[in-house]
Amino acid sequence: MNHFWIILIGALVGSSCSILGCFLVLRKMSMIGDAISHSVLPGIVIAFLISGSRESLVMMFGAAAIGLVTVFLIQMFQNSGVQADASIGVVFTALFAVGVVLISLYTRQVDLDLDCVLYGEIAYAPWDMLHFGGTSIGPKAVWGVGASFLLNILVISLFYKQFKISTFDPALAASLGIPVVFFHYLLMSLVSISTVASFESVGAILVVGMIIVPAATAYLLTDKLSRMIMISIILSIVSSLLGYYVAYLLDASISGTMVAVTGVLFLVALFFSPKHGVLIKKWSRRKLLQQN
Amino acid sequence: MNWFSLFLDPNTQWILMGSMLLGLSSGVIGSFAYLRKQSLMGDALSHAALPGVCLAYMLTGTKSIFFFLIGAIIAGILATAAIGYITRNSRIKQDSALGIILTVFFGVGIVLLTQIQHSNSGNQSGLDKFLFGHAASMVKLDVYTIAGISAVLVVLCFLFFKEFKLLSFDPGFAKGIGLPTILLDQFMMLLIVTAVVIGIQAVGVVLMAALLITPAVAARYWTEKLHVMVILAGLFGAFSGFVGTVVSSMVNNLPTGPLIVLSATVLFIISVLAAPNRGVLAKTRLRVSAKSEYQPLTNQRVKEKSL
Numbered sequence: 001m002n003h004f005w006i007i008l009i010g011a012l013v014g015s016s017c018s019i020l021g022c023f024l025v026l027r028k029m030s031m032i033g034d035a036i037s038h039s040v041l042p043g044i045v046i047a048f049l050i051s052g053s054r055e056s057l058v059m060m061f062g063a064a065a066i067g068l069v070t071v072f073l074i075q076m077f078q079n080s081g082v083q084a085d086a087s088i089g090v091v092f093t094a095l096f097a098v099g100v101v102l103i104s105l106y107t108r109q110v111d112l113d114l115d116c117v118l119y120g121e122i123a124y125a126p127w128d129m130l131h132f133g134g135t136s137i138g139p140k141a142v143w144g145v146g147a148s149f150l151l152n153i154l155v156i157s158l159f160y161k162q163f164k165i166s167t168f169d170p171a172l173a174a175s176l177g178i179p180v181v182f183f184h185y186l187l188m189s190l191v192s193i194s195t196v197a198s199f200e201s202v203g204a205i206l207v208v209g210m211i212i213v214p215a216a217t218a219y220l221l222t223d224k225l226s227r228m229i230m231i232s233i234i235l236s237i238v239s240s241l242l243g244y245y246v247a248y249l250l251d252a253s254i255s256g257t258m259v260a261v262t263g264v265l266f267l268v269a270l271f272f273s274p275k276h277g278v279l280i281k282k283w284s285r286r287k288l289l290q291q292n
Numbered sequence: 293m294n295w296f297s298l299f300l301d302p303n304t305q306w307i308l309m310g311s312m313l314l315g316l317s318s319g320v321i322g323s324f325a326y327l328r329k330q331s332l333m334g335d336a337l338s339h340a341a342l343p344g345v346c347l348a349y350m351l352t353g354t355k356s357i358f359f360f361l362i363g364a365i366i367a368g369i370l371a372t373a374a375i376g377y378i379t380r381n382s383r384i385k386q387d388s389a390l391g392i393i394l395t396v397f398f399g400v401g402i403v404l405l406t407q408i409q410h411s412n413s414g415n416q417s418g419l420d421k422f423l424f425g426h427a428a429s430m431v432k433l434d435v436y437t438i439a440g441i442s443a444v445l446v447v448l449c450f451l452f453f454k455e456f457k458l459l460s461f462d463p464g465f466a467k468g469i470g471l472p473t474i475l476l477d478q479f480m481m482l483l484i485v486t487a488v489v490i491g492i493q494a495v496g497v498v499l500m501a502a503l504l505i506t507p508a509v510a511a512r513y514w515t516e517k518l519h520v521m522v523i524l525a526g527l528f529g530a531f532s533g534f535v536g537t538v539v540s541s542m543v544n545n546l547p548t549g550p551l552i553v554l555s556a557t558v559l560f561i562i563s564v565l566a567a568p569n570r571g572v573l574a575k576t577r578l579r580v581s582a583k584s585e586y587q588p589l590t591n592q593r594v595k596e597k598s599l
Binding site for chain 2: 031077086088093096100105205206208211220247250251253255258260262263266276278
């Protein structure tokens with residue numbers, strides 16, 4: 001049963017992250033996912049210190065708020081003349097440092113393991129069961145991640161058209177009267193919420209990996225946004241399945257292998273994608289030359 | 293503990309030396325990285341170093357910083373090559389390529405780390421520290437290594453200053469006058485990788501990126517001249533290394549790495565607010581004075597003011 005729960009958690013994290021990842025990759029903001037996943041740390045710690053528990057919604061909101069603050073600060077420095085990637089780097093490292101200092105200051109009150117936060121241990125997630133009326137109804141992580149997955153699906157499908165236009169052509173979207181800035185921040189808060197929901201059970205590295213890699217792989221395979229989202233979800237599910245199996249064989253970190261498998265899938269797509277693959281392109285060029 | 297006895301303690305002296313030199317060299321190299329829009333490269337490379345370090349440990353079985361350095365440099369070169377290959381040969385943009393390489397390399401690194409943990413459990417504690425840094429437990433040999441390598445890095449930046457300057461501002465022109473741009477590009481990457489690797493030891497994977505980026509961005513606010521910026525960034529880096537180390541040795545239980553990064557961030561915020569021409573205060577003052585003495589301006593004067 002534990003096998004099933006771990007794979008389910010991995011697949012849920014993967015799907016909910018890769019939906020958002022598609023938009024981030026297309027908007028050339030992939031590193032913002034990385035930044036948010038690191039900078040929510042102080043939000044988690046502060047929320048934990050205030051509420052005193054790990055499972056409350058307070059934590060979710062605290063982290064989502066910090067995620068928005070991150071994006072806002074990045075935008076602000078960028079507007080004042082700092083290069084985009086440098087302002088990302090300054091902001092997330094500063095916030096992460098604040099988080100680490102807070103953890104070490106309140107190390108007795110805060111029951112958070114820094115190692116666990118960074119590279120996570122999905123293997124322990126199934127033991128943390130949620131009880132409802134005396135009977136256990138599955139691991140807590142499944143409910144948390146599942147809820148954020150549903151939220152993402154709901155918001156993205158409700159505003160699919162708006163997200164699509166403001167991703168591909170923000171100027172057109174603005175001229176059509178779509179509040180581009182609002183959707184920007186909506187997307188960012190979804191990223192923060194998904195990050196926080198998956199953070200503790202699987203670690204930042206799997207979250208960042210699942211945001212960027214399956215979406216980028218899907219980007220190589222198709223030219224249609226709806227298909228890109230579907231493909232990236234399928235890829236993330238496949239990599240959590242395969243990743244778990246490989247980790248089981250090697251007795252290694254599950255999050256690590258899941259990310260490594262997404263990397264292998266990306267490599268395959270990079271070379272053999274029917275339309276954009278490096279080898280396929282080379283081969284068709286050679287065929288063209290021979291015909292001439 | 294009072295100030296004076298703190299500086300007399302030889303152990304603290306070592307650590308102070310090490311973190312200041314580290315800040316100095318990474319500030320200097322970070323300036324070039326910033327101007328070439330490669331700030332996040334430091335982040336990617338510090339994550340990508342992990343599998344190299346783990347492999348070096350698995351192959352040699354020792355925790356020597358020298359072998360770690362070689363492993364990490366090889367991993368870093370592979371990572372930069374992969375990022376370059378992906379951006380050149382596919383429709384993936386540079387930011388996604390960075391993210392992919394960062395996460396996949398780090399993921400592989402964690403897999404290797406767990407392998408090491410499972411194979412001989414007693415020996416991996418030093419590797420674990422590698423992730424978050426442990427400036428406080430640096431020994432003399434570590435400081436010697438860091439100091440030596442930092443000095444070499446700074447000297448190399450000084451020697452190749454002209455070439456790097458040209459490469460940062462106008463790579464096309466550099467190529468045109470016959471400089472080996474690809475080679476220089478790789479060389480600069482090598483310097484960044486080296487700085488990252490010696491820094492990971494002290495401040496950890498995540499925060500090493502900050503040592504490269506933050507002092508450089510802060511220095512950029514104060515000047516329009518590259519040599520001033522490089523010197524300032526080095527000074528800012530050294531100063532934050534100093535402050536971070538002193539604070540962490542005075543307050544119990546605080547890790548050095550985050551404190552170094554926070555002091556660099558404070559310097560950055562001061563720069564954002566107070567820098568003479570580009571700072572927020574100066575800009576506000578300019579705007580207010582321009583508003584109060586409004587007069588039809590000639591094109592020439594508008595140009596002067598807006599720059």
